[in-house]
Amino acid sequence: MIAGIDPVVLIASLMAASTPILLAALGELVAERSGVLNLGVEGMMITGAICGFIVAVHTGSPFLGFVAAAAGGAALALLFAFLTQVLLSNQVATGLAATLFGLGLSSLMGQGYSGIKPPPTANVPFGPLAHLPVLGPILFSHDWVLYFSLALVVGTWAFLKYTRAGLVLRAVGENHDAAHALGYRVRLIRTLALAHGGACAGLGGAYLSLVRVPQWTEGITAGAGWIALAIVVFASWRPGRVLLGAYIFGGVSVLQLRLQAAGIAIPVQILSMAPYLITILVLVVMSARRGRAAIGAPAALGRVFHASD
Amino acid sequence: MLTLEKRPNPSRAWAIVTPILAVILTMIAGGLMFAVLGKDPVEAIRTIFWDPLFNAQFASYSRPQLLVKAGPLVLIAVGLSFGFRASIWNIGAEGQYIMGAIAAMGVALAFYPTNYWFVFPLMVLAGAFGGWAWAMIPAFLKNRYGTNEILVSLMLVYVAENIESWMAFGPMRNPQGMGFPGSRNLQQYPAAHNSELIAGTGLHWGVVTAGLAVIIGYVLLKRHIFGFNIQVAGQAPRAARFAGVDPKRLFSLCMGLSGACAGLAGMFEVAGPAGQITDSFNVGYGFTAIIVAYLGRLHPIGILLAGLLMALTYIGGEIAQLSLNLPAAAIQAFQGMLLFFLLGVDVLSNYRIRIKRRAQA
Numbered sequence: 001m002i003a004g005i006d007p008v009v010l011i012a013s014l015m016a017a018s019t020p021i022l023l024a025a026l027g028e029l030v031a032e033r034s035g036v037l038n039l040g041v042e043g044m045m046i047t048g049a050i051c052g053f054i055v056a057v058h059t060g061s062p063f064l065g066f067v068a069a070a071a072g073g074a075a076l077a078l079l080f081a082f083l084t085q086v087l088l089s090n091q092v093a094t095g096l097a098a099t100l101f102g103l104g105l106s107s108l109m110g111q112g113y114s115g116i117k118p119p120p121t122a123n124v125p126f127g128p129l130a131h132l133p134v135l136g137p138i139l140f141s142h143d144w145v146l147y148f149s150l151a152l153v154v155g156t157w158a159f160l161k162y163t164r165a166g167l168v169l170r171a172v173g174e175n176h177d178a179a180h181a182l183g184y185r186v187r188l189i190r191t192l193a194l195a196h197g198g199a200c201a202g203l204g205g206a207y208l209s210l211v212r213v214p215q216w217t218e219g220i221t222a223g224a225g226w227i228a229l230a231i232v233v234f235a236s237w238r239p240g241r242v243l244l245g246a247y248i249f250g251g252v253s254v255l256q257l258r259l260q261a262a263g264i265a266i267p268v269q270i271l272s273m274a275p276y277l278i279t280i281l282v283l284v285v286m287s288a289r290r291g292r293a294a295i296g297a298p299a300a301l302g303r304v305f306h307a308s309d
Numbered sequence: 310m311l312t313l314e315k316r317p318n319p320s321r322a323w324a325i326v327t328p329i330l331a332v333i334l335t336m337i338a339g340g341l342m343f344a345v346l347g348k349d350p351v352e353a354i355r356t357i358f359w360d361p362l363f364n365a366q367f368a369s370y371s372r373p374q375l376l377v378k379a380g381p382l383v384l385i386a387v388g389l390s391f392g393f394r395a396s397i398w399n400i401g402a403e404g405q406y407i408m409g410a411i412a413a414m415g416v417a418l419a420f421y422p423t424n425y426w427f428v429f430p431l432m433v434l435a436g437a438f439g440g441w442a443w444a445m446i447p448a449f450l451k452n453r454y455g456t457n458e459i460l461v462s463l464m465l466v467y468v469a470e471n472i473e474s475w476m477a478f479g480p481m482r483n484p485q486g487m488g489f490p491g492s493r494n495l496q497q498y499p500a501a502h503n504s505e506l507i508a509g510t511g512l513h514w515g516v517v518t519a520g521l522a523v524i525i526g527y528v529l530l531k532r533h534i535f536g537f538n539i540q541v542a543g544q545a546p547r548a549a550r551f552a553g554v555d556p557k558r559l560f561s562l563c564m565g566l567s568g569a570c571a572g573l574a575g576m577f578e579v580a581g582p583a584g585q586i587t588d589s590f591n592v593g594y595g596f597t598a599i600i601v602a603y604l605g606r607l608h609p610i611g612i613l614l615a616g617l618l619m620a621l622t623y624i625g626g627e628i629a630q631l632s633l634n635l636p637a638a639a640i641q642a643f644q645g646m647l648l649f650f651l652l653g654v655d656v657l658s659n660y661r662i663r664i665k666r667r668a669q670a
Binding site: 230 | 313315346400454455456461463466467468471475479596599600637638639641659
């Protein structure tokens with residue numbers, strides 16, 4: 001390996017680097033399993049990033065910041081839900097609108113907040129466990145949001161696989177007409193799934209502005225929301241694979257940052273392209289490997305539901 | 310209780326009324342937003358929509374800007390509208406715009422400082438080619454492997470932005486630029502300069518091309534089999550296949566066309582108003598053009614009007630920044646809001662609202 005890159009530190013920091021994408025991708029996964037393609041993830045992330053930042057700075061509490069971030073992301077998601085579920089607008093175009101609006105709104109709200117340091121989010125105190133060699137830095141020296149994101153992977157998996165509500169949600173995503181005929185409230189279920197997705201995206205955004213960076217800069221998400229969308233495709237709509245996908249991308253972005261810091265003779269900009277290029281590559285590999293039908297996409301994904309009499 | 314009843318065909322009358330309705334709703338909601346920011350809403354709206362054209366102090370500067378800003382928006386939006394009609398989602402126009410500009414700049418720098426007549430036409434070709442090639446990446450991946458074009462074209466925007474920044478700091482940096490990042494300024498290289506054609510109007514070759522794109526777009530859409538195929542493919546993909554439309558070929562055509570238009574827009578911008586490649590050369594025209602395409606109902610004439618309106622908000626936003634201290638981002642939020650309202654009121658042209666009493670048992 002290149003000198004100066006310690007694999008243990010690399011793994012520990014890739015976990016932190018992946019958390020924003022992981023959170024956003026898990027939320028989007030649930031929304032897509034209910035049959036809605038939400039392309040507004042990027043906008044919801046950045047809205048969460050600024051809402052969380054403002055509240056954390058004013059209250060001094062990162063926890064309240066994250067709560068506000070989830071609320072902000074969910075609010076934008078509810079707007080998206082109102083347009084796509086009630087007014088039956090095109091999901092792709094509405095998602096783009098949500099992203100453009102979120103980007104504008106966030107930089108508007110963020111006026112006067114650049115250069116301020118947010119209150120630090122403390123690591124969970126594991127006592128002596130954190131000092132274990134190798135395992136300590138990797139497993140026991142992170143903040144609570146990171147552990148929450150891992151719990152959410154398990155939670156989402158169990159919810160979709162073992163609960164009745166998860167089954168109904170998947171039914172709505174596979175065939176909304178049949179689900180409607182059975183008496184399930186398609187639009188309500190999708191709205192809830194979207195709100196959950198927006199809240200997760202907001203948390204992911206706040207993880208960027210409060211923990212990763214940690215400060216407010218315009219366009220702080222830099223495409224993380226879009227990468228989250230790509231990861232859902234990469235994961236074939238399965239929570240476990242979302243974790244894998246997010247950590248691969250986190251790894252690539254941390255590695256390129258380390259290489260930049262190590263002063264390797266490749267222009268910085270070429271290295272910065274790496275996460276995006278890898279995303280494209282992975283998408284290609286995933287879509288090339290199997291046929292369209294077997295890829296695992298919910299059958300009703302992106303289709304407008306209108307209960308015609 | 311209100312219910313929606315699907316119209317057999319979208320209403321033509323509502324299709325014209327809804328964009329206007331959306332603009333009015335955006336003005337109201339935007340006014341509220343400005344009021345929250347502590348600005349007088351009426352004055353803010355007037356500054357954005359009225360002052361650029363009629364204010365005695367600014368108008369002489371801002372009127373030409375209208376064409377300068379509307380040119381790239383209309384050119385890109387016309388290109389995008391074809392794909393959007395057929396549900397082909399190229400949302401990476403921003404990247405294609407950048408690559409067109411870089412390709413054109415490459416040609417210009419290769420011939421610098423000669424004054425051959427063919428430098429500028431060659432740059433036009435290079436610009437179109439750069440955008441086309443960048444758009445063909447998602448098109449190829451979609452046709453060959455079924456990869457989602459939305460995500461690939463968008464990822465390529467970030468790649469293009471990095472290439473742009475690399476060019477500005479590396480290969481294309483002006484050797485006489487005193488170490489500042491950024492390429493040579495084409496405004497000082499007559500053979501490559503896309504200068505104003507009629508002084509004081511803002512009219513340059515890019516604006517002319519945008520006008521041509523509107524006319525060609527109209528003819529293609531209404532009078533040519535290509536436009537017909539696109540409309541059929543968008544509304545009834547199966548029927549289109551029976552009619553002999555090759556979906557892959559249509560996909561490549563639409564992506565390539567929109568990429569070439571975006572590349573041309575980038576070329577005219579870098580050779581004219583912008584003058585050079587810097588790491589902040591792209592200002593989001595590729596994304597705003599998506600709003601323009603929708604506001605214009607994916608129709609060339611509508612796009613022309615929508616482009617002018619959107620250019621107005623850009624210039625009005627700049628004036629409002631100076632005179633009212635309104636943050637630049639407010640205008641971005643304003644434009645996003647416009648797209649929201651537009652998509653929302655669209656329900657009126659596709660559905661009929663019926664008041665229905667609950668069925669009595």
